[in-house]
Amino acid sequence: MSLVRIGxxxxxxxxDLEFDLARIAKLIDxxxxxxxxxxxxPDAALGGYLAELRHPGADALPPALAPDSPMIRRVASLAADMVVCVGYCEDGGDVRYNAAVCVNGDGVLGRHRKVHLPAGETQVYSPGESFAACDTPIGRVGMLIDYDKTFPEAARSLALDGAEVLACLSAWPTSITNRAPRMARDRQAKLFDLYDQTRAAENQVVLASSNQTGTTGAMRFLGQAKVVGPGGDVLARTWSKAGLAIAEVxxxxxxxxxxxxxHHLGELRPSSYRGGGR
Incomplete structure (x- = not known):
């Protein structure tokens, strides 16, 4: 992989899916x-995130899109020669998944269904079952969806599968139970940054972390998009404002x-660890 700019x-x-698509087009441009x-x-860029985590109502859920939805094909067309990762609610027939796809003008390059579901999401989504990196024109990319990055095993699985870049798509809100008066002091804001930098450093990979901003129902989102280098250093960030964090790497x-x-991956001692990561 040669020099690439990552956003x-x-x-x-x-x-509003048409509004979302117009915003995606502008961000891609x-x-x-x-x-x-x-x-x-971000996670849920097509259709938005849940409006409430404690008691999400069935009548207020994001629109569920089929894996081959025309909306996803439109994002792929907009991407053209760029690689774009985007989150959406996947229609799985009798179930829904919090999902993401990695696309370019050739179509879908990779898919991920969120494995780790926080309280609230478990009421409306089914969990995915695995982590797998995908080959793209800019290198091998692995996707995580917000709460996934809380678990070291998730990012490590992707790194062991050859991921050079971790794409972390989030709809990560401020603390629901103990919201701070200032976002910069919010417990979840601190954790969001901590996980981004730690997952990059412990796996010695590049990490691109997106997030929603603004509010949806009772949810207030953090922003704090960033690109992190393999040493855990933040190369570019948006702080809490909307925008693009772009770094050339x-x-x-x-x-x-x-x-x-x-070499962290080369120096692992799997025989010394408890089975199943427990």
């Missing part, structure tokens, strides 16, 4: 003007440099 978006998305080869959009060279002396 992570902080933006608001709601139930802005990222293209900035020379980005990869753009990571020689991914292969940065990963090789990070692993030159201490």
């Amino acid at each position: 992570a978006a902080a933006a608001h998305f709601g139930r 802005d990222a293209r003007l900035a020379g980005a080869g990869l753009l990571v959009l 020689d991914v292969a060279a940065e990963i090789e440099r990070a692993r030159r002396v201490l």
Whole structure:
């Protein structure tokens, strides 16, 4: 992989799919003007996130899209030669999934269904069952959907599958039970940044973290999109505002440099760990 510009978006998305698609088109245009080869959009960018986590009502859920939905094909067409990761609610027939796809003009390059569901999502979504990286024109990419990145095993599974870039798509809100008066001091804001930097550093990979902004129902989203290097250093960020965090990275060279002396994946001792990660 040669030098590439990686973008992570902080933006608001709601139930109006045509509005969402227009916003996605604008973000793709802005990222293209900035020379980005990869753009990571937030979780639930097509259709918006849940309005309430404690008691999500069946009448207020995001629209469920089929895996081959025309909306996803339209995003792929907009992406053209860029690689774009986007989140949506997947129609699985009798169930729904919080899902993401990685696309470009050729179509779908990879898919992910959120494995780790927080309280609230378990009432409306079914969990995915695995983590797998996918090959793209900018390198091998692995996707995580918000709460997935809380679990070290999720990112580690993708790194072991050869992921050079972790695309973390989020609709990550401020604390529901103990909201701080200032977002910068919110417990969830601190955790969001901590997980992004830790997952990049412990796996020695590049990480692009997107997030929603604004409010949906009782949810207030953090923003804080960023690109993180293999040493855990933040290369670009949006803070709490909407916008694009874009960093130019020689991914292969940065990963090789990070692993030159201490190679975390090569120095694992699986026989010393309890089975199943428990």
